[in-house]
């Protein structure tokens with residue numbers, strides 16, 4: 001079994017748009033953030049077009065599709081509207097995420113096991129159009145088995161519970177969450193799925209996730225955009241790259 005030596009870093013730029021939308025107007029421009037991320041060594045850009053357009057808006061996705069020189073991982077809910085947008089653009093990857101309008105952020109993974117047939121039908125045209133389909137799920141064996149059955153190419157494991165437990169000093173819970181992520185990364189990889197991870201990752205909590213050999217890509221956004229206030233976006237991304245590489249070398 002082969003594992004990727006270098007883990008890809010996908011930079012999620014949603015919260016550049018959050019900042020822009022707080023005042024209205026065009027600044028800060030998410031496309032400029034994507035260009036800086038590219039120059040800083042990001043391997044991909046992630047953008048989530050929410051149904052309520054609270055951060056990214058349709059014209060951001062148009063601009064990214066026209067100008068980006070690295071792969072776009074387009075996150076979206078499994079709705080007809082989003083499917084039509086994805087089919088119009090055919091981004092490198094489409095990541096299906098759960099969405100609740102009243103949530104502040106994506107609270108958990110998709111319940112794919114419950115909606116397996118429906119999501120299987122939903123992703124088929126996306127795959128046939130040429131996008132790699134990724135499913136954002138919790139570290140749960142049933143969900144991963146469903147992802148393999150519907151022929152998703154990628155799963156992205158939601159790391160939010162692990163990161164929150166770390167940040168709040170609930171170390172026993174953190175270690176339980178990490179053990180689940182570790183076991184389920186191995187399990188997903190054994191089924192032939194490419195395994196990604198993300199949500200809530202910071203310099204402090206990323207090392208054990210970066211060190212998981214089966215995890216080929218991390219998607220990181222909110223923390224990096226926050227750190228950019230202090231370090232600049234380029235500096236924040238380069239530091240994350242260094243922390244990830246150091247953890248993987250160990």
Ligand SMILES: CC(=O)[C@@H](O)[C@H](O)COP(=O)(O)O
Nearest residue numbers: 014048075097104105106199
């Ligand atoms: C699905 C996911 O984890 C990301 O899209 C990210 O968290 C940023 O978007 P939200 O904060 O709106 O969930």
Ligand SMILES: NCC(=O)COP(=O)(O)O
Nearest residue numbers: 012198199200219221222
């Ligand atoms: N899919 C997770 C992602 O893109 C980034 O999540 P976050 O770092 O903004 O929490």
